[in-house]
Amino acid sequence: MKTAMRLGKKSLLAAVLGLLGLAIQPAAAEERAKDLFGAEKLPAATAAQSFGFYSKGCFAGGVAIPMDGPTWQVMRPSRNRRWGHPAMIALIEKLSRDAAADGWPGLLIGDISQPRGGPMMTGHASHQIGLDADIWLTPMPDRAMTRAQRDSMSATLMVDEKTHLVKDALWTPQHTALLKRAASYPEVERILVNPGIKKKLCDTVKGDRSWLRKIRPFWGHDYHFHMRIGCQPGSPDCKAQEATPDDDGCGKPLAWWFTEEPWRPNKNPDAPKARDVMTMANLPKECRAVLDAPGPVSAEAATFHGGAVPVAAAAPEPEAPSQPATPASDSGDLPSAANAFAATPRMGAPVPRPRPPAN
Numbered sequence: 001m002k003t004a005m006r007l008g009k010k011s012l013l014a015a016v017l018g019l020l021g022l023a024i025q026p027a028a029a030e031e032r033a034k035d036l037f038g039a040e041k042l043p044a045a046t047a048a049q050s051f052g053f054y055s056k057g058c059f060a061g062g063v064a065i066p067m068d069g070p071t072w073q074v075m076r077p078s079r080n081r082r083w084g085h086p087a088m089i090a091l092i093e094k095l096s097r098d099a100a101a102d103g104w105p106g107l108l109i110g111d112i113s114q115p116r117g118g119p120m121m122t123g124h125a126s127h128q129i130g131l132d133a134d135i136w137l138t139p140m141p142d143r144a145m146t147r148a149q150r151d152s153m154s155a156t157l158m159v160d161e162k163t164h165l166v167k168d169a170l171w172t173p174q175h176t177a178l179l180k181r182a183a184s185y186p187e188v189e190r191i192l193v194n195p196g197i198k199k200k201l202c203d204t205v206k207g208d209r210s211w212l213r214k215i216r217p218f219w220g221h222d223y224h225f226h227m228r229i230g231c232q233p234g235s236p237d238c239k240a241q242e243a244t245p246d247d248d249g250c251g252k253p254l255a256w257w258f259t260e261e262p263w264r265p266n267k268n269p270d271a272p273k274a275r276d277v278m279t280m281a282n283l284p285k286e287c288r289a290v291l292d293a294p295g296p297v298s299a300e301a302a303t304f305h306g307g308a309v310p311v312a313a314a315a316p317e318p319e320a321p322s323q324p325a326t327p328a329s330d331s332g333d334l335p336s337a338a339n340a341f342a343a344t345p346r347m348g349a350p351v352p353r354p355r356p357p358a359n
C-alpha cells in the first residue's frame, strides 16, 4: 500500500489538477493542506522529525529562532515563519556568527518554515519540512529595527531585471564570502541564487572553487539566497533530494539561463500552483498526526537559545506508555483524537539512523 501510494503521488496530483478544471468541490477529507498548516501558530511539541519532501511535507518538533540575536534580526515577523528543524536553526545561528567573523555585519533572516511546516498560503513551493531558509543579501543595519520596520523594509535587488546580471555597484567581496561560508557546512546540500549571482561567482571566484557546486541558479533569489540542508538523523521519512553534479556548474547549464528560453512568459499563468491544490491526501500520512499533536505552552517555550534544544522540554512528558513505542513508520496510525488531555503521542522514536545515500 505504501509503495502504491508513493508511486501514485504524481498521478494523484495530476488527477486533482484535472478535477479542479471541472470545478468539483473538494470533499471535507480533502481539505487544502495550506489552510490547515497556515493556521498553526505553534509547532508540534514532539521529537524533531521531517516528513516527506521539501515541497511536499511537514515537520514536528520545530523551534523558533529568536527575533534578535547578537548577529541577526528576523525579518517579516508578521508571517510567523521563523520556525525550523532544530538543526536548521542552530546552523543559521552559527552562520550568523561565522559570517560576522568574516566581515558581514549580521544576517537578516527571511522565511524559514511555518511552525509545523506544510504548504503556505503565499509564496514558496518548498520550505515545508523545516530544512530551508531564506537569508537576505542586504547587510544587517547596526540598530535593532522595530517589528513594523522589519515588515516593511525593502530588500536590495542585486540583479538587473533586463540583463539578469548582478549590479556591480552593489556586489561586494563580503557577499561572496557569505555564500562561501554558507556552502562550507557539510549539512548544506544546496544554495539557490539568481543566475546572475551564480555567474558573478563563476566569473570572479579564485582558488578553491569546489563550493560553487552547491550554488544553484534559479528564478527569483535576487535579494536573498536560499539555504537548504539535508535530511537530518531521526527523520527516516524525510525524502532526500538528488545530489548536485560534481562540477562547479559554471558551464552549459548556466549558459542556458542567459538565453531567452527561461524568461519566456508563462503560457498558462492562471494554472493552479501545486501548493494551492495540495490536500492532506497528497502529504505524507504522518502530517495529519503533526497537525493533531499538542503544542508547547508558548512560542517562547519553543524558541532556540543555543545549547540545549528545547524540543522535548516544550511539551509535558507523556505518561509511561502501556504499550511499546510506536515505530516511526506507523506513526501516521496514531489516534487523531490526541489532545491536550491525552498523553503526548510518540511521533516516531528519535533514534538517529544513518542517512540514506544522497541519491
Ligand SMILES: [Zn+2]
Pocket (backbone or CB within 6 Å): 124, 127, 132, 133, 134, 225, 226
Ligand atoms: Zn526560499
